[in-house]
Amino acid sequence: MTDDNYTKILxxxxxxxLEEITVETMWATVVNEAEGLYKLENIPFYLPLLAANDIVFAEYDEDEQMLTYRETIEYSGHSTVHVILMDETTDIKNVGKIFEELGCNWEGLNNKYFAMDIPALIDYRLVQARLQELKDKDVIDFAESSLAEGHQH
Structure with a gap:
């Protein structure tokens, strides 16, 4: 994502x-630069309570030397789930494909860990059932890091 419409936010x-202070950068598009509003364009790998398409307020920080997140202005209705493969023989792409077929998107950090975006209109109960099924089989473990209101049942 090197297009001029994209910017990185820290x-x-x-x-x-990780249970510690974490620094992560995410791609965003400008919603209103004068007001410091940006739409997140990728899935957070470690950060809680954030999801793709959320609108955030960010401003340039002298210490960080880049745009830095200050607060979430509007939640998109998307949810973020973090998944770790527990079974060494399982291919991350095969697991990701299961969730793609349910309408989800995912980004792999490595061959054992990925962040998954569940769009607002997806029935999370179907996704959650597959997550739990794979967890029960010791294939994965997962964390519901940011569940949108519409996905909480």
Missing amino acids: FRLHSTI
Whole structure:
């Protein structure tokens, strides 16, 4: 994502996945530059309570030397789930494909860990059932890092 419409935003937040302060950068598009509003364009790997398409307020930070997240202005209705493969023989692409078929998107960090975006209109109960099924078979473990209101049942 090197297009002029994209910019990177730095996030420095406590990660519920890593259980420590984490720095992560995410791609965003400008919604209103004068007001510091940006739409997140990728899926957070470690950060809690954030999802693709959320609108955030960010401003240039002298210490960080880049645009830095300050607060979430509008939640997109998307959810973020983090998945780790527990079975060494399982191919991450095969697991990701299961969720693609349910309408989800995912980004792999390595061959054992990925972040998954569940769009607002997807029935999360179907996704959650597959997640739980794979967890029960010791194929994966997962964390529901940011569940949108529409996905909480």
